[in-house]
Amino acid sequence: MTYCCALRLKEGLVFVSDTRTNAGVDHISVFRKLYIFGQPGKRFFTIQTSGNLATTQAVIGFLKNQLTIKQEPNLYSVNTMFEVAELVGQTLKKVINDVTTDTLEQSNYYCSLLLGGQIGHEPMQLYNIYPQGNFICATKDTPFFQIGESKYGKPILDRALAYDMPLDEALRCSLISFDSTLRSNVSVGMPLDVVVYQKDSLIVPNGKRIFESDKYFQRISHEWSDLLKKGLLDLPKPTCDYFE
Amino acid sequence: MTYCCALRLKEGLVFVSDTRTNAGVDHISVFRKLYIFGQPGKRFFTIQTSGNLATTQAVIGFLKNQLTIKQEPNLYSVNTMFEVAELVGQTLKKVINDVTTDTLEQSNYYCSLLLGGQIGHEPMQLYNIYPQGNFICATKDTPFFQIGESKYGKPILDRALAYDMPLDEALRCSLISFDSTLRSNVSVGMPLDVVVYQKDSLIVPNGKRIFESDKYFQRISHEWSDLLKKGLLDLPKPTCDYFE
Numbered sequence: 151m152t153y154c155c156a157l158r159l160k161e162g163l164v165f166v167s168d169t170r171t172n173a174g175v176d177h178i179s180v181f182r183k184l185y186i187f188g189q190p191g192k193r194f195f196t197i198q199t200s201g202n203l204a205t206t207q208a209v210i211g212f213l214k215n216q217l218t219i220k221q222e223p224n225l226y227s228v229n230t231m232f233e234v235a236e237l238v239g240q241t242l243k244k245v246i247n248d249v250t251t252d253t254l255e256q257s258n259y260y261c262s263l264l265l266g267g268q269i270g271h272e273p274m275q276l277y278n279i280y281p282q283g284n285f286i287c288a289t290k291d292t293p294f295f296q297i298g299e300s301k302y303g304k305p306i307l308d309r310a311l312a313y314d315m316p317l318d319e320a321l322r323c324s325l326i327s328f329d330s331t332l333r334s335n336v337s338v339g340m341p342l343d344v345v346v347y348q349k350d351s352l353i354v355p356n357g358k359r360i361f362e363s364d365k366y367f368q369r370i371s372h373e374w375s376d377l378l379k380k381g382l383l384d385l386p387k388p389t390c391d392y393f394e
Numbered sequence: 395m396t397y398c399c400a401l402r403l404k405e406g407l408v409f410v411s412d413t414r415t416n417a418g419v420d421h422i423s424v425f426r427k428l429y430i431f432g433q434p435g436k437r438f439f440t441i442q443t444s445g446n447l448a449t450t451q452a453v454i455g456f457l458k459n460q461l462t463i464k465q466e467p468n469l470y471s472v473n474t475m476f477e478v479a480e481l482v483g484q485t486l487k488k489v490i491n492d493v494t495t496d497t498l499e500q501s502n503y504y505c506s507l508l509l510g511g512q513i514g515h516e517p518m519q520l521y522n523i524y525p526q527g528n529f530i531c532a533t534k535d536t537p538f539f540q541i542g543e544s545k546y547g548k549p550i551l552d553r554a555l556a557y558d559m560p561l562d563e564a565l566r567c568s569l570i571s572f573d574s575t576l577r578s579n580v581s582v583g584m585p586l587d588v589v590v591y592q593k594d595s596l597i598v599p600n601g602k603r604i605f606e607s608d609k610y611f612q613r614i615s616h617e618w619s620d621l622l623k624k625g626l627l628d629l630p631k632p633t634c635d636y637f638e
Contacts, residue, residue, distance in 0.1 A: 301545030305574035309619050310626055321636060322629050330549035346637045358636050370629045375553050377628075381621040382554055385566050385614045392565060392602050393590045 151337030152298035154198040158276035170339030184343040188354030195267025200298035231275035243283030303327035395581030396542030398442040402520035414583030432598030439511025444542035475519035487527030547571035
């Protein structure tokens with residue numbers, strides 16, 4: 151399984167992905183699902199992947215190979231984020247069609263992708279790209295996307311995330327979303343990959359990998375559990391009619 | 395869709411169910427999914443249902459009809475909670491087999507049931523009963539079961555619920571679990587049905603129905619959201635390397 155989430159906020163973009171893959175619970179591996187692309191001062195984007203690992207690695211492989219052999223169009227030749235989304239979507243569709251053209255069988259090879267970034271001083275964009283190659287983009291009303299095992303981590307995003315929230319607060323919100331998912335589903339696992347992009351910086355961040363031993367992550371995980379337990383106690387007591 | 399959860403704790407039992415059923419998002423109805431049975435001073439139990447509505451209503455219908463026509467074994471004639479679970483499981487299996495014996499087609503008629511209660515001064519029990527008629531029972535290690543749309547509401551139970559928690563605190567925990575689910579999935583809906591049973595009381599509670607206008611539920615929902623937002627702000631800020 152997999153959990154990836156991406157936020158497109160007023161001040162920038164936040165991306166978090168886990169790294170666990172499994173073919174049955176007895177075959178668990180660590181694979182990166184968050185890929186960083188960019189040319190400092192010109193363009194930056196990430197692609198996050200969920201689904202069939204052969205498909206996702208083939209998509210990233212094709213896109214990187216186009217850059218290596220300078221075949222156009224490629225990620226660094228297209229002009230807008232919309233064109234990047236089209237290129238990635240068409241690559242995904244081609245990869246699946248290369249395996250099988252049987253539409254029923256194709257679902258075995260499906261994957262979903264999140265693409266977020268900025269080119270020049272055009273607005274930042276965040277896309278959710280489907281196996282069919284089409285996509286939707288995030289808006290102020292719905293500033294985040296999730297792919298993979300999204301349900302455990304959705305309540306905190308639904309309650310607390312807002313488009314105009316500072317990036318460091320949004321990052322804490324998404325890390326708590328991951329901590330909740332890690333606790334409730336063993337098929338989502340550490341380490342996590344995190345990338346934060348400041349709007350209009352056109353810096354290509356290195357990103358950070360969070361291992362189980364990460365002191366900051368351990369601390370917010372413990373503090374959050376304590377907060378919830380104390381918070382429950384502080385809520386007003388149920389009225390008598392609940393017990394009748 | 396549906397969300398039901400049931401807790402078997404040191405001090406008693408807590409049951410909460412939503413009431414929304416849907417055949418497509420354009421066909422939504424309110425149906426009770428929490429049924430109360432009992433003989434004051436002798437036995438008490440509830441059955442919560444998730445899945446095909448015709449199946450769940452047939453199961454409850456058969457069980458009630460056995461009581462009406464005094465056909466034995468029935469819910470009030472069997473001696474232990476284990477025998478109640480067997481009776482309910484076999485009734486469920488029979489209802490599905492009556493519709494079709496094709497095992498592939500049967501899955502269309504599946505439902506899951508939670509059964510919890512106490513007979514005399516035997517220990518309280520909580521069972522999760524599968525469409526095949528077999529079941530598992532809750533333990534101190536795993537003091538709760540969920541059926542239906544369980545994922546959104548699981549993190550708070552995983553983090554905060556404990557076997558030796560007072561009933562009123564456990565009730566608050568389960569109501570927050572429902573509030574999180576209601577916010578994240580429109581196929582789970584108000585009103586909610588709640589039953590709290592005090593260990594060894596052998597009282598048959600009436601239960602409470604929580605409507606959208608319920609002041610107490612509104613209050614804990616708002617206070618919880620405020621708590622989470624404030625809690626995120628109070629967490630230590632991410633270190634600089636998250637932004638590099």
